[in-house]
Amino acid sequence: MTDDEIQQEYRILERSKKDPRVFGELYEKYFDRIFNFIYRQTDDEDLTADLCSQAFLSVLKNVDRYQFRGVPFSAWLYKIAGNEVNKYYRKRKNSKIFSIEEVKVRELIEQANEDWDEEMIQQLLRYLNELPTDMLEVLHLRFFEEKDFKEISFILDISESGAKMRTYRALDRLRKKFNLQIRYDGKE
Amino acid sequence: MARNEIRLRKQSMTSGRIARYRNYEDLMARHEHDLRIRKLSRLIVYILIIVILICSFLALVLIKQQEKKLPERGKVPYTATSQRTFCQDQSPLT
Numbered sequence: 001m002t003d004d005e006i007q008q009e010y011r012i013l014e015r016s017k018k019d020p021r022v023f024g025e026l027y028e029k030y031f032d033r034i035f036n037f038i039y040r041q042t043d044d045e046d047l048t049a050d051l052c053s054q055a056f057l058s059v060l061k062n063v064d065r066y067q068f069r070g071v072p073f074s075a076w077l078y079k080i081a082g083n084e085v086n087k088y089y090r091k092r093k094n095s096k097i098f099s100i101e102e103v104k105v106r107e108l109i110e111q112a113n114e115d116w117d118e119e120m121i122q123q124l125l126r127y128l129n130e131l132p133t134d135m136l137e138v139l140h141l142r143f144f145e146e147k148d149f150k151e152i153s154f155i156l157d158i159s160e161s162g163a164k165m166r167t168y169r170a171l172d173r174l175r176k177k178f179n180l181q182i183r184y185d186g187k188e
Numbered sequence: 189m190a191r192n193e194i195r196l197r198k199q200s201m202t203s204g205r206i207a208r209y210r211n212y213e214d215l216m217a218r219h220e221h222d223l224r225i226r227k228l229s230r231l232i233v234y235i236l237i238i239v240i241l242i243c244s245f246l247a248l249v250l251i252k253q254q255e256k257k258l259p260e261r262g263k264v265p266y267t268a269t270s271q272r273t274f275c276q277d278q279s280p281l282t
Binding site: 020021024027028031032035036039043045048049052053056057060061095096097098099100101102103104105121125128129131133136 | 191192193194195196197198199200201203205206209210212214215216218219222
Protein backbone atom coordinates (compact mmCIF):
# COMPACT_ATOMS: atom_id res chain seq x y z
CA MET A 1 0.00 0.00 0.00
CA THR A 2 1.42 3.37 -1.01
CA ASP A 3 1.76 6.36 1.30
CA ASP A 4 -0.81 8.23 -0.80
CA GLU A 5 -3.38 5.49 -0.31
CA ILE A 6 -2.70 5.45 3.43
CA GLN A 7 -3.13 9.23 3.58
CA GLN A 8 -6.32 9.05 1.54
CA GLU A 9 -7.82 6.49 3.92
CA TYR A 10 -6.78 8.63 6.85
CA ARG A 11 -8.61 11.60 5.31
CA ILE A 12 -11.75 9.48 4.87
CA LEU A 13 -11.52 8.47 8.52
CA GLU A 14 -11.12 12.07 9.61
CA ARG A 15 -14.26 12.98 7.65
CA SER A 16 -16.17 10.02 9.05
CA LYS A 17 -15.55 11.33 12.57
CA LYS A 18 -18.02 14.09 11.66
CA ASP A 19 -20.23 12.11 9.33
CA PRO A 20 -20.26 8.30 9.85
CA ARG A 21 -21.84 7.80 6.42
CA VAL A 22 -18.50 8.65 4.81
CA PHE A 23 -17.09 5.49 6.37
CA GLY A 24 -19.14 3.47 3.85
CA GLU A 25 -16.32 3.73 1.33
CA LEU A 26 -13.88 1.93 3.63
CA TYR A 27 -16.57 -0.55 4.64
CA GLU A 28 -17.09 -1.56 1.01
CA LYS A 29 -13.35 -1.77 0.43
CA TYR A 30 -12.49 -3.96 3.40
CA PHE A 31 -15.63 -5.99 4.06
CA ASP A 32 -14.57 -9.03 1.99
CA ARG A 33 -11.07 -9.13 3.48
CA ILE A 34 -12.29 -8.85 7.05
CA PHE A 35 -15.02 -11.42 6.37
CA ASN A 36 -12.42 -13.88 5.05
CA PHE A 37 -10.08 -13.11 7.94
CA ILE A 38 -12.78 -13.96 10.47
CA TYR A 39 -14.09 -16.92 8.46
CA ARG A 40 -10.62 -18.47 8.53
CA GLN A 41 -10.88 -18.42 12.32
CA THR A 42 -14.44 -19.66 12.72
CA ASP A 43 -15.43 -21.76 9.68
CA ASP A 44 -19.02 -20.67 10.25
CA GLU A 45 -20.69 -18.25 7.85
CA ASP A 46 -23.40 -16.92 10.16
CA LEU A 47 -21.03 -16.48 13.07
CA THR A 48 -18.57 -14.73 10.77
CA ALA A 49 -21.29 -12.35 9.57
CA ASP A 50 -22.15 -11.50 13.21
CA LEU A 51 -18.54 -10.98 14.27
CA CYS A 52 -17.80 -9.01 11.12
CA SER A 53 -20.66 -6.59 11.64
CA GLN A 54 -19.71 -6.35 15.32
CA ALA A 55 -16.16 -5.46 14.31
CA PHE A 56 -17.29 -2.71 11.92
CA LEU A 57 -19.70 -1.42 14.54
CA SER A 58 -16.84 -1.24 17.00
CA VAL A 59 -14.77 0.66 14.45
CA LEU A 60 -17.56 3.21 13.96
CA LYS A 61 -17.93 3.54 17.72
CA ASN A 62 -14.22 4.17 18.25
CA VAL A 63 -13.40 6.10 15.10
CA ASP A 64 -12.97 9.28 17.20
CA ARG A 65 -10.07 7.63 19.03
CA TYR A 66 -8.26 6.50 15.90
CA GLN A 67 -4.73 7.82 15.63
CA PHE A 68 -2.36 7.23 12.77
CA ARG A 69 0.51 5.03 13.99
CA GLY A 70 2.45 4.43 10.82
CA VAL A 71 0.41 1.43 9.68
CA PRO A 72 -2.52 1.42 7.23
CA PHE A 73 -6.02 1.76 8.59
CA SER A 74 -6.67 -1.87 7.63
CA ALA A 75 -4.27 -3.00 10.39
CA TRP A 76 -6.52 -1.33 12.96
CA LEU A 77 -9.51 -3.03 11.35
CA TYR A 78 -7.80 -6.43 11.53
CA LYS A 79 -6.88 -5.79 15.14
CA ILE A 80 -10.48 -5.02 16.10
CA ALA A 81 -11.77 -8.03 14.12
CA GLY A 82 -9.17 -10.25 15.81
CA ASN A 83 -10.27 -8.95 19.19
CA GLU A 84 -13.89 -9.81 18.38
CA VAL A 85 -12.86 -13.36 17.43
CA ASN A 86 -10.79 -13.76 20.61
CA LYS A 87 -13.66 -12.41 22.71
CA TYR A 88 -15.95 -15.03 21.16
CA TYR A 89 -13.54 -17.88 21.94
CA ARG A 90 -12.92 -16.63 25.49
CA LYS A 91 -16.67 -16.67 26.15
CA ARG A 92 -17.22 -20.10 24.64
CA LYS A 93 -13.98 -21.65 25.90
CA ASN A 94 -13.81 -23.66 22.69
CA SER A 95 -10.61 -24.59 20.93
CA LYS A 96 -9.78 -22.07 18.23
CA ILE A 97 -10.47 -23.05 14.65
CA PHE A 98 -8.17 -22.26 11.76
CA SER A 99 -9.93 -23.00 8.52
CA ILE A 100 -7.57 -22.74 5.61
CA GLU A 101 -8.23 -23.00 1.92
CA GLU A 102 -6.73 -25.99 0.16
CA VAL A 103 -5.89 -23.81 -2.83
CA LYS A 104 -3.82 -21.49 -0.67
CA VAL A 105 -2.00 -24.38 1.01
CA ARG A 106 -1.17 -25.86 -2.40
CA GLU A 107 0.13 -22.49 -3.56
CA LEU A 108 2.43 -22.29 -0.55
CA ILE A 109 3.72 -25.82 -0.99
CA GLU A 110 4.22 -25.29 -4.71
CA GLN A 111 6.35 -22.25 -3.96
CA ALA A 112 8.67 -24.47 -1.96
CA ASN A 113 8.43 -27.84 -3.59
CA GLU A 114 7.18 -28.91 -6.96
CA ASP A 115 6.36 -32.41 -5.84
CA TRP A 116 3.46 -32.48 -3.49
CA ASP A 117 0.63 -34.88 -2.89
CA GLU A 118 -2.41 -35.31 -0.70
CA GLU A 119 -0.32 -37.02 1.97
CA MET A 120 1.95 -34.00 2.23
CA ILE A 121 -1.00 -31.67 2.78
CA GLN A 122 -2.40 -33.95 5.47
CA GLN A 123 1.00 -34.09 7.15
CA LEU A 124 1.27 -30.30 7.07
CA LEU A 125 -2.15 -30.00 8.69
CA ARG A 126 -1.14 -32.44 11.44
CA TYR A 127 2.02 -30.46 12.13
CA LEU A 128 0.19 -27.15 12.08
CA ASN A 129 -2.20 -28.63 14.63
CA GLU A 130 0.70 -29.13 17.01
CA LEU A 131 1.74 -25.48 16.89
CA PRO A 132 0.63 -23.11 19.67
CA THR A 133 -2.06 -20.52 18.92
CA ASP A 134 0.30 -17.53 18.90
CA MET A 135 2.42 -19.14 16.18
CA LEU A 136 -0.63 -20.05 14.12
CA GLU A 137 -1.89 -16.48 14.40
CA VAL A 138 1.38 -15.16 13.02
CA LEU A 139 1.46 -17.70 10.18
CA HIS A 140 -2.16 -16.93 9.37
CA LEU A 141 -1.50 -13.20 9.12
CA ARG A 142 1.76 -13.62 7.23
CA PHE A 143 0.84 -16.26 4.65
CA PHE A 144 -2.94 -16.13 4.35
CA GLU A 145 -3.60 -12.41 4.91
CA GLU A 146 -0.23 -11.42 3.43
CA LYS A 147 0.55 -8.82 6.06
CA ASP A 148 4.01 -7.40 6.63
CA PHE A 149 5.73 -7.68 10.01
CA LYS A 150 4.98 -4.08 10.99
CA GLU A 151 1.28 -4.68 10.53
CA ILE A 152 1.43 -8.08 12.24
CA SER A 153 3.12 -6.52 15.25
CA PHE A 154 0.40 -3.85 15.41
CA ILE A 155 -2.45 -6.35 14.99
CA LEU A 156 -1.13 -8.77 17.61
CA ASP A 157 0.19 -6.05 19.90
CA ILE A 158 3.73 -7.39 19.94
CA SER A 159 7.03 -5.94 18.80
CA GLU A 160 8.12 -6.22 15.19
CA SER A 161 11.11 -8.35 16.15
CA GLY A 162 8.77 -10.51 18.22
CA ALA A 163 6.56 -11.07 15.18
CA LYS A 164 9.57 -12.04 13.06
CA MET A 165 10.90 -14.35 15.76
CA ARG A 166 7.55 -16.07 16.12
CA THR A 167 7.28 -16.62 12.37
CA TYR A 168 10.81 -18.03 12.05
CA ARG A 169 10.30 -20.30 15.03
CA ALA A 170 7.03 -21.60 13.61
CA LEU A 171 8.64 -22.26 10.23
CA ASP A 172 11.62 -23.90 11.90
CA ARG A 173 9.35 -26.24 13.77
CA LEU A 174 7.59 -27.18 10.56
CA ARG A 175 10.91 -27.72 8.77
CA LYS A 176 12.14 -29.96 11.55
CA LYS A 177 8.93 -32.00 11.55
CA PHE A 178 9.36 -32.96 7.94
CA ASN A 179 11.79 -31.84 5.42
CA LEU A 180 9.51 -29.23 3.91
CA GLN A 181 11.42 -26.37 2.37
CA ILE A 182 9.08 -23.43 2.66
CA ARG A 183 10.84 -20.80 0.65
CA TYR A 184 10.82 -17.78 2.78
CA ASP A 185 12.80 -14.69 2.05
CA GLY A 186 11.54 -12.70 5.02
CA LYS A 187 10.57 -9.88 2.68
CA GLU A 188 8.54 -7.25 4.44
CA MET B 189 -0.30 -25.17 24.98
CA ALA B 190 -3.72 -24.19 23.69
CA ARG B 191 -5.45 -26.74 21.51
CA ASN B 192 -6.46 -25.63 18.06
CA GLU B 193 -8.40 -27.22 15.29
CA ILE B 194 -7.03 -26.96 11.78
CA ARG B 195 -9.59 -27.48 9.04
CA LEU B 196 -8.95 -27.71 5.35
CA ARG B 197 -11.52 -26.08 3.11
CA LYS B 198 -11.96 -27.24 -0.46
CA GLN B 199 -13.54 -23.98 -1.56
CA SER B 200 -12.81 -20.34 -0.89
CA MET B 201 -15.53 -17.88 -0.05
CA THR B 202 -16.64 -16.11 -3.19
CA SER B 203 -17.33 -12.39 -3.35
CA GLY B 204 -20.92 -13.06 -4.34
CA ARG B 205 -21.47 -15.21 -1.29
CA ILE B 206 -19.90 -12.64 1.02
CA ALA B 207 -21.99 -9.87 -0.59
CA ARG B 208 -25.11 -11.43 0.99
CA TYR B 209 -23.82 -10.25 4.36
CA ARG B 210 -22.61 -6.83 3.26
CA ASN B 211 -25.14 -4.23 4.31
CA TYR B 212 -23.93 -0.79 5.23
CA GLU B 213 -27.43 0.61 5.74
CA ASP B 214 -28.10 -2.00 8.41
CA LEU B 215 -24.77 -1.23 10.05
CA MET B 216 -25.56 2.49 10.10
CA ALA B 217 -28.98 1.80 11.61
CA ARG B 218 -27.37 -0.29 14.35
CA HIS B 219 -24.75 2.38 14.93
CA GLU B 220 -27.38 5.12 15.25
CA HIS B 221 -29.40 2.92 17.60
CA ASP B 222 -26.28 2.38 19.74
CA LEU B 223 -25.62 6.13 19.72
CA ARG B 224 -29.18 6.84 20.91
CA ILE B 225 -28.83 4.30 23.72
CA ARG B 226 -25.48 5.78 24.70
CA LYS B 227 -26.94 9.30 24.77
CA LEU B 228 -29.94 8.09 26.79
CA SER B 229 -27.80 6.27 29.33
CA ARG B 230 -25.57 9.34 29.65
CA LEU B 231 -28.67 11.47 30.25
CA ILE B 232 -29.90 9.04 32.91
CA VAL B 233 -26.52 9.15 34.64
CA TYR B 234 -26.56 12.99 34.63
CA ILE B 235 -30.10 13.03 36.04
CA LEU B 236 -29.08 10.54 38.75
CA ILE B 237 -26.09 12.69 39.69
CA ILE B 238 -28.33 15.79 39.92
CA VAL B 239 -30.91 13.89 42.03
CA ILE B 240 -28.17 12.63 44.36
CA LEU B 241 -26.79 16.16 44.71
CA ILE B 242 -30.25 17.60 45.49
CA CYS B 243 -30.92 14.83 48.04
CA SER B 244 -27.56 15.44 49.73
CA PHE B 245 -28.26 19.18 49.85
CA LEU B 246 -31.71 18.61 51.40
CA ALA B 247 -30.26 16.16 53.91
CA LEU B 248 -27.64 18.71 54.88
CA VAL B 249 -30.29 21.42 55.36
CA LEU B 250 -32.38 19.06 57.53
CA ILE B 251 -29.39 18.13 59.67
CA LYS B 252 -28.56 21.81 60.20
CA GLN B 253 -32.18 22.54 61.20
CA GLN B 254 -32.07 19.68 63.71
CA GLU B 255 -28.82 20.98 65.14
CA LYS B 256 -30.44 24.40 65.62
CA LYS B 257 -33.38 22.84 67.47
CA LEU B 258 -31.24 20.75 69.87
CA PRO B 259 -29.87 23.61 72.05
CA GLU B 260 -33.47 24.90 72.52
CA ARG B 261 -34.51 21.49 73.91
CA GLY B 262 -31.59 21.67 76.34
CA LYS B 263 -33.20 24.73 78.02
CA VAL B 264 -36.37 22.81 78.98
CA PRO B 265 -36.12 22.13 82.74
CA TYR B 266 -38.32 19.00 82.77
CA THR B 267 -36.12 16.20 81.48
CA ALA B 268 -36.16 12.49 82.08
CA THR B 269 -33.17 12.77 84.44
CA SER B 270 -34.70 15.52 86.54
CA GLN B 271 -38.00 13.60 86.69
CA ARG B 272 -36.26 10.53 88.08
CA THR B 273 -34.42 12.60 90.68
CA PHE B 274 -37.66 14.33 91.67
CA CYS B 275 -39.50 11.01 92.08
CA GLN B 276 -36.72 9.50 94.13
CA ASP B 277 -36.76 12.54 96.43
CA GLN B 278 -40.54 12.30 96.96
CA SER B 279 -40.63 8.58 97.63
CA PRO B 280 -41.97 7.83 101.14
CA LEU B 281 -39.77 4.70 101.39
CA THR B 282 -36.55 6.67 101.40
